[in-house]
Amino acid sequence: MHELGVVFHIIDxxxxxxxxNELTKIHSVxxxxxxxxxxxxxxxxDAxxxxxxxxxxxxxxxxxxxxxxxxxxCENCKSEYETVKHGKICPNCGSEHTYLLKGNEFLIKEISAT
Structure with missing residues (x-):
């Protein structure tokens, strides 16, 4: 389970x-x-x-x-589409000349602490 390794990285x-920042307690992440x-x-x-x-x-x-x-x-028809719904092949023109714009991020957005 690589999620545990990810959690250790977040905790670090x-x-x-x-x-x-001299924090004493993190309430939420x-x-x-x-x-x-x-x-x-x-x-x-769970991790x-x-x-x-x-x-x-x-x-x-x-x-x-x-x-x-x-x-x-899609590089061919210059359109954007939902990756999970359609995968690598463009639903508009059928091209395989596509690339992921966003959706593989893993970011700490906010920390609530005292």
């Missing part, structure tokens, strides 16, 4: 932010997670609950996940 980043990022939200949440409970700064902190839609761009 938050620990650093906590030290830099909001993540932006692209729908084709390869991270499973339910597994991430977060387990790992955050072992960290004094984050014990009891809520993990809020905002899902960002995946959008693909």
């Amino acid at each position: 980043d938050l620990t650093e932010v906590g030290k830099e 909001t993540l932006q997670l692209g729908e084709v990022s390869g991270v499973v939200p339910s597994l991430l949440t 977060w609950k387990w790992a955050a409970a072992k960290n004094e700064l984050m014990n009891g902190a809520e993990l809020i996940i905002e899902t960002l839609p995946a959008v693909t761009y």
